[in-house]
Amino acid sequence: MSDQNETPLININAGDGKGQQDEDDDFDFYYDYAKAAQLDRSGCWTEQNWQEEMEKHPLFATKAPEPGQEQSELIDAFSQLKYDPEFNSIEELMNSYRQDGNENFRHKKYRWAIDSYSEGIRLAFKHSSKNQSSENIETNKLNESLSVLYNNRSSAHFHLGNYRSSMQDATRAMFLNQQNLKAKIRFAQCCCRLKRFEQCIIFCKKELDESNELKIENEKAKEKFRQEMQTLLEEAEKKFKIQNRDERKSAKTEQKRSYEQKQIEQAVQERGIKFQGSLFETDHPTVRGCFVHFDSHQTLVWPVVFIYPDVGQTDFIEKFSENSTFAEYIEMLFETKPEWDQKNQYRPERIRCYYQSCQTYTVDGEKRIAQELELIEFDRKLSLLKVLQLDDYIVQNAVPIVCIKPAETIQDNKSDNSESDDIIRINKSSKSWKNRQSERIQGQIKEGGDTGQPKLTPVSVTLGDCLACSGCITSTEAVLISEQSHEKVIDILDEKQKNNNLIIVMTLSLQALASLAAKYNLDSIQSAAERISYLFHSLGVDYIFDIALARHICLQESWQELSKQYNSDTNSKQPLLSSTCPGFVCYAEKSQGNILVPLLSRIKSPQQIMGLLVKKRLHLVNDQFVDVQPDRIYHITLMPCYDKKLEASRLENRIDESIKEVDCVITPLEVEKILEFKQIENLDSLPCRLLDQFNVGFSPNGEIQSHRGSGSGGYADNLLRMMAIYQKMATKELMSTELEWKIVRNADFLEINLHESETDTKPVISFAILNGFRNIQNLVSRLKRKSCPYDYIEVSACPKGCLNGGAQFRNIPFNKKLNEKLTPDSDPIVITFEQVQKLYVQLPKTGFDFFTNNEMIDNQTVEIYSKLQLDDEFREKFRTEFRILEKKFNILNSNW
Numbered sequence: 082m083s084d085q086n087e088t089p090l091i092n093i094n095a096g097d098g099k100g101q102q103d104e105d106d107d108f109d110f111y112y113d114y115a116k117a118a119q120l121d122r123s124g125c126w127t128e129q130n131w132q133e134e135m136e137k138h139p140l141f142a143t144k145a146p147e148p149g150q151e152q153s154e155l156i157d158a159f160s161q162l163k164y165d166p167e168f169n170s171i172e173e174l175m176n177s178y179r180q181d182g183n184e185n186f187r188h189k190k191y192r193w194a195i196d197s198y199s200e201g202i203r204l205a206f207k208h209s210s211k212n213q214s215s216e217n218i219e220t221n222k223l224n225e226s227l228s229v230l231y232n233n234r235s236s237a238h239f240h241l242g243n244y245r246s247s248m249q250d251a252t253r254a255m256f257l258n259q260q261n262l263k264a265k266i267r268f269a270q271c272c273c274r275l276k277r278f279e280q281c282i283i284f285c286k287k288e289l290d291e292s293n294e295l296k297i298e299n300e301k302a303k304e305k306f307r308q309e310m311q312t313l314l315e316e317a318e319k320k321f322k323i324q325n326r327d328e329r330k331s332a333k334t335e336q337k338r339s340y341e342q343k344q345i346e347q348a349v350q351e352r353g354i355k356f357q358g359s360l361f362e363t364d365h366p367t368v369r370g371c372f373v374h375f376d377s378h379q380t381l382v383w384p385v386v387f388i389y390p391d392v393g394q395t396d397f398i399e400k401f402s403e404n405s406t407f408a409e410y411i412e413m414l415f416e417t418k419p420e421w422d423q424k425n426q427y428r429p430e431r432i433r434c435y436y437q438s439c440q441t442y443t444v445d446g447e448k449r450i451a452q453e454l455e456l457i458e459f460d461r462k463l464s465l466l467k468v469l470q471l472d473d474y475i476v477q478n479a480v481p482i483v484c485i486k487p488a489e490t491i492q493d494n495k496s497d498n499s500e501s502d503d504i505i506r507i508n509k510s511s512k513s514w515k516n517r518q519s520e521r522i523q524g525q526i527k528e529g530g531d532t533g534q535p536k537l538t539p540v541s542v543t544l545g546d547c548l549a550c551s552g553c554i555t556s557t558e559a560v561l562i563s564e565q566s567h568e569k570v571i572d573i574l575d576e577k578q579k580n581n582n583l584i585i586v587m588t589l590s591l592q593a594l595a596s597l598a599a600k601y602n603l604d605s606i607q608s609a610a611e612r613i614s615y616l617f618h619s620l621g622v623d624y625i626f627d628i629a630l631a632r633h634i635c636l637q638e639s640w641q642e643l644s645k646q647y648n649s650d651t652n653s654k655q656p657l658l659s660s661t662c663p664g665f666v667c668y669a670e671k672s673q674g675n676i677l678v679p680l681l682s683r684i685k686s687p688q689q690i691m692g693l694l695v696k697k698r699l700h701l702v703n704d705q706f707v708d709v710q711p712d713r714i715y716h717i718t719l720m721p722c723y724d725k726k727l728e729a730s731r732l733e734n735r736i737d738e739s740i741k742e743v744d745c746v747i748t749p750l751e752v753e754k755i756l757e758f759k760q761i762e763n764l765d766s767l768p769c770r771l772l773d774q775f776n777v778g779f780s781p782n783g784e785i786q787s788h789r790g791s792g793s794g795g796y797a798d799n800l801l802r803m804m805a806i807y808q809k810m811a812t813k814e815l816m817s818t819e820l821e822w823k824i825v826r827n828a829d830f831l832e833i834n835l836h837e838s839e840t841d842t843k844p845v846i847s848f849a850i851l852n853g854f855r856n857i858q859n860l861v862s863r864l865k866r867k868s869c870p871y872d873y874i875e876v877s878a879c880p881k882g883c884l885n886g887g888a889q890f891r892n893i894p895f896n897k898k899l900n901e902k903l904t905p906d907s908d909p910i911v912i913t914f915e916q917v918q919k920l921y922v923q924l925p926k927t928g929f930d931f932f933t934n935n936e937m938i939d940n941q942t943v944e945i946y947s948k949l950q951l952d953d954e955f956r957e958k959f960r961t962e963f964r965i966l967e968k969k970f971n972i973l974n975s976n977w
Contacts (some may be wrong), residue, residue, distance in 0.1 A: 175201045175226055182233055191237040195842060198234035202227065203840045228258035235267050244274045246842065260297055262306045269313045278321035285314035345373060348381060352403075354469045356476035363479040364855050367397045372479055380404060383465060386482045387414075392421050403466040407434050407483070411461055426487035434461045435484040436468060439475040456484055565726045567751035571758065573715055574621040584706070584714045586699065587617055587625045588691045589772075591787055591921065592721040594627075596749045596889040599916040601764040606920055607785050611769035613719070613752070616761075622717070624702060624773040627785050629927065630945075631691035632794055635661070637929075637942050638684045638959050639796060640803045643873055647804070655864070656849075656871040659796050661686040663728035664878030665857065666963065674965030676864050683960045687794070688718050688725060689734045692742025693958055694775065698949055701775055711736050717745045719752065721886030722879065733961045748888030777948040779927075779941075786927035789819075791850055792884035792918060797875035799928070801833060801848045804872070808845055810835055822850065829880055830856045832871070847871045853880035884917050891917075 182197035205227045235250035248271035254264035265288055272281035292307050342361055349356065361372045371384040381403040387396040387410075398410060408429075415429050435456040459468055468474060469481060577583045589610055598609035614625040643657055660666050660681040669677035685693075696711040718725065728734065729743035736742060747755075756764065771783035780786055790798025798820055805811045815835075822831040829852035834844035849871045851860055857876065863869040879885050890912045929939045945951075 172223075172226070174204050175230070178204070179226075179230055179233065182230075182237070186233070186237055189240075191241050192843075194237040195234055195241075198230050198237065199841055201230045202234070203838055205230065206840065224257040228254045228261050228264065231257065232261055232264040232267065235264065235271075239267060239271065239274075244271045247271050248275065260295060262295075262297070262302065266306070266309050266313070269310065269317075273313065273317055273320070276320075276324065278317045278324055281317040282314060282321060285310050285317065289314070341375075345375065345381070348375075349373070352381075352466065352470065354466075354476065355474070356479075358478070360476070360479050364853075365478050365480050367395060368480050371399050376402065381466075383469075384480055385465065386480055387485050388482060389427070389485050391426075391486065394419075394421055401465055401481075403469070404464050406464050407461040407468075411485075427485075428487075431488045432461065433486050433488050434459055435486065436471070436474055437482070437484070438473045439477075565729065565745045565747070567747050567754045567758075569745055570717060570747055570751075571755065573717075573745070577621045582713055584624075584699070584709065585622045585717065586695045586714060587622045587717045587719065588631075588688070588695070589613060589625065589627050589719045590688070590721060590883075591628065591785065591924065592792060592883045592886060592889070592917075593719045593749050593752075594785075595792075595884060595917045595921045596721065596886075596891075596912075597752060597764065598920050599912050600749065600753070600890040603765060606924055608769070609764065610772055610785055611783075612764050612767040614772050615768050615770035616756075616759075616764075618770055620759075624699075625770075626691070626695075626773055626775070627780070628687050628691055628718075629786050629788070630775060630777070630779045631687035631694065632788060633779065633927070633942070633945070634690050634951075634959070635684055635687045635794075636788065636796065636799050637939070638956065639682060640800055642682060642684055643800055643804070644807060647807075647872065654872075655680055656869055656874050657682055659873075659875045660684070660961075660963070661794060661796070662877045662879075662883070663724040664722065665876045667724065667727065668854070668857065668878065670964055670966045673861050676861055678963050678965050680864075681963050683962065685734070685959050685961050686728065688720065688728065688746075689742050689961070690959055691718070692716055692729075692734070693736075693955075694949065696736055696740070696742060697955070698775070701777075701949065702773060711740050715744050716742070717747065718743050720746050720748060720888070721883050722888050723748060724878070724887070731961075748886075749890055750888050753890075775949065777945045779945060785924060787921065787924035788928060789926050791875065791882055792921050793850075793852075793875060793877045793882035797833075797848045797850050797873060800873055801835075801846065803929070804846050804848075805835060808835075810837070810845060825849075826856070826859070829853045830859070844870075849874045850882075851875070852877045852882050854878060881914055884921055885914050889917065 178197045178201035182194040182201070185191070185194035185197060205223060231250045231254035235247045235254060238244070238247035238250060248268060251264045251268040251271060254261050255268065258264075269281050269285055269288075272278070272284065288310050289307060292303060292310070295303060295306075297303055346360060349360065363372070365386070367386055368384055373381055373383045376382050382400050383403065385398045385401040387398070389395065396414060401410065411432055411434075412429050415427055415432065418425060419427060435458050438455050438457050457473070459471075465481070468483075469476065573583075573585065577585060591606060594606045594609045594613070597603075597613065598606050601609070603609045603612070610627060617625055639659075646654075646657055658665075658669075658677065658680045660683070663686070666681065669681060695716045696714055699709065699714060700706040718729070720726075726746040729741060729746050734742050756762075761767065772780075772785070774780055774783055788795040788799055790796070801820065802811070802816060805815055820833055822833050824830070825832050829850075831850040833848050835846040836842075836844050847870050851857060851874055857878070860869065860874065860876070877883060879887060885891065891914065929942060
């Protein structure tokens with residue numbers, strides 16, 4: 082097209098007097114031209130594209146970047162120019178970080194301000210270490226700058242409420258520069274906020290006396306300093322008087338409370354009531370700080386808990402007079418039918434009352450309690466005092482607990498021999514029952530046959546081994562657990578004698594083996610495992626494994642989950658909670674579902690992972706099992722707590738509707754029953770048999786290995802090391818030595834923080850270990866306040882963790898030679914947690930290859946996954962889901 086043929090789109094000629102008219106004509110022409118041409122603009126930028134591009138330019142950006150947010154090349158270039166040591170001196174860099182901190186402080190972004198000031202402080206120390214021979218003038222100048230940074234950081238901490246950190250920084254600022262008046266004022270303010278009024282008074286008086294000697298030319302600044310110090314002094318003196326008055330009142334109140342508690346304890350002892358621990362401390366979730374006390378007539382009034390195991394409900398009676406009978410409260414509670422009593426069984430005339438029988442024994446002058454795990458029925462017309470005075474009733478956890486069951490007539494032919502010993506049952510034929518009948522309250526404790534009442538079925542509840550729910554477990558869960566017992570194992574082994582097609586496999590947990598080794602005075606867990614292996618193999622079990630391989634897989638899958646969560650784009654990151662403890666999971670689902678369930682790890686426990694390997698990969702142990710279907714395999718596990726029975730029964734832990742990953746769970750206490758059934762007095766008398774292994778090279782020669790860390794599996798320990806490598810913070814010392822966990826509140830609440838440098842206040846990595854429900858409740862409170870700073874928390878419902886599980890041997894005296902029950906002439910020893918822990922710690926340690934090569938490529942695990950044929954589809958089976966179970970409203974859960 083020639084120049085003559087080109088048609089100009091816009092022709093503006095301002096000099097001919099028609100510029101505006103011509104311009105309008107040109108725009109009209111362009112609009113008609115574009116409309117007629119129907120230009121394709123699919124590849125053109127939209128307004129949003131232009132806006133996003135402008136945000137990348139520092140001159141047009143409308144919002145500050147988030148920490149860790151990827152920046153444009155231009156902003157990165159400006160950042161490098163501002164913070165690159167190559168182009169800036171140390172003083173300039175310190176000044177830049179101080180200005181950044183001041184800007185963040187001005188916008189009330191105090192945490193960002195702290196980070197900026199901390200970086201400036203780090204540079205100052207770095208500079209001073211490299212220039213120790215500098216002139217005094219330069220040193221004084223550096224100290225003044227450093228004092229300003231410390232004081233500014235102190236102010237940021239103060240506005241966040243971190244008064245101790247603020248006080249420490251103010252102290253450093255004063256040390257570096259005695260003329261820093263702002264630091265002195267901040268120090269006095271922190272003293273007041275921390276209620277250190279006496280210290281504040283001494284400090285303010287000293288500064289006021291020395292204020293005339295300040296080398297500051299600005300008299301107005303001096304006068305303002307004196308006025309503020311005088312104001313703080315007067316405030317501190319006033320509050321110090323109030324504090325002293327309150328302390329005197331508190332001391333008198335405490336003295337009075339202590340006297341009253343001693344009077345109550347004396348009254349309880351005079352009445353012949355036995356109790357364990359303190360009567361004024363409890364961790365029972367229902368009691369809410371209510372304890373035994375005197376009423377106006379000097380009658381003892383107790384808090385009492387009624388539990389209804391068949392329906393999973395509880396009632397809390399805050400004020401139960403010792404002279405009141407149980408019948409009075411039962412009539413009151415069940416005057417109208419409860420909403421949860423669908424079958425109308427809880428009518429006053431049908432209700433039966435039971436208590437848990439306990440006995441005491443003495444070791445080295447110390448009284449201890451051995452629970453018989455049986456329920457004894459008592460007449461509801463008895464007063465509370467009469468029941469508490471029974472020989473084998475012991476008040477535990479400061480709260481009397483009574484089990485309420487409706488009377489039921491026998492309608493089935495179930496044999497008494499089929500009852501599981503891990504379930505609490507009525508035992509009316511025991512010696513203790515007969516002694517109570519004849520010696521203590523003859524005629525008051527009711528026998529069904531003696532009173533004309535219909536014959537009652539045995540009571541089956543899990544009172545002693547509560548599954549950590551809000552009250553007691555439901556009757557459905559109790560049935561599931563009663564199906565898993567040592568008697569069930571014996572029945573299955575007998576069945577195999579008739580059915581050779583059945584393949585029985587057993588998995589041994591290391592914690593349970595440690596307890597058995599301590600119980601039978603064996604020198605190692607390996608020795609206990611090989612004797613258990615011989616025992617059950619001789620009874621008909623085909624293969625016996627330890628659980629270390631499944632734990633290794635669980636740790637690897639947990640790391641994949643943690644790293645994925647850590648890299649997520651969520652603004653408010655919350656901790657990942659371990660879910661290998663079924664007691665904690667049960668509590669989370671039933672009591673704190675909305676808070677805890679979303680944070681639970683979705684990785685199955687080693688027990689369930691081992692169940693999948695046994696049911697799906699047993700052919701790797703014996704190639705004859707290639708075509709064996711999972712329903713031909715019966716899987717038994719030996720675990721340290723009863724809660725694992727419930728975990729095995731979860732619908733989520735099934736291969737299909739009818740095939741469980743784990744068919745039966747037994748405990749060390751039930752292994753003892755099997756030994757008694759087989760008339761084996763001592764485990765040490767059995768020969769040894771090596772454990773079986775999956776052929777993946779994990780545990781050569783059947784040697785049991787444990788991962789480093791806690792007795793609950795070492796999840797926090799191992800995942801922390803992985804995270805350190807991932808963050809490039811791993812050191813040889815961190816990888817090769819034991820981690821130094823810090824006690825936060827008690828020995829069951831531990832934490833560890835990794836900082837990028839010693840001067841950093843905010844950790845890059847923060848992990849914790851929580852054991853016991855008291856600390857779990859503290860965790861829930863922190864989560865509610867959104868003040869939980871951890872990346873990962875290893876949680877266990879049992880104090881001291883899985884080594885102290887509910888089904889472990891503990892504090893049980895026995896004869897060292899024959900393991901017989903304690904007699905007056907025997908030489909007793911007592912199983913302690915320390916013995917079990919010592920045996921566990923002695924196990925050889927295994928781990929991950931990257932603990933030694935310092936890279937995130939674990940060759941050992943890659944080889945294990947390859948040999949076990951664990952592709953992505955199979956690994957997905959290692960994940961589970963949890964449910965938020967809404968608690969049904971109980972109209973009777975009220976205070977009386």
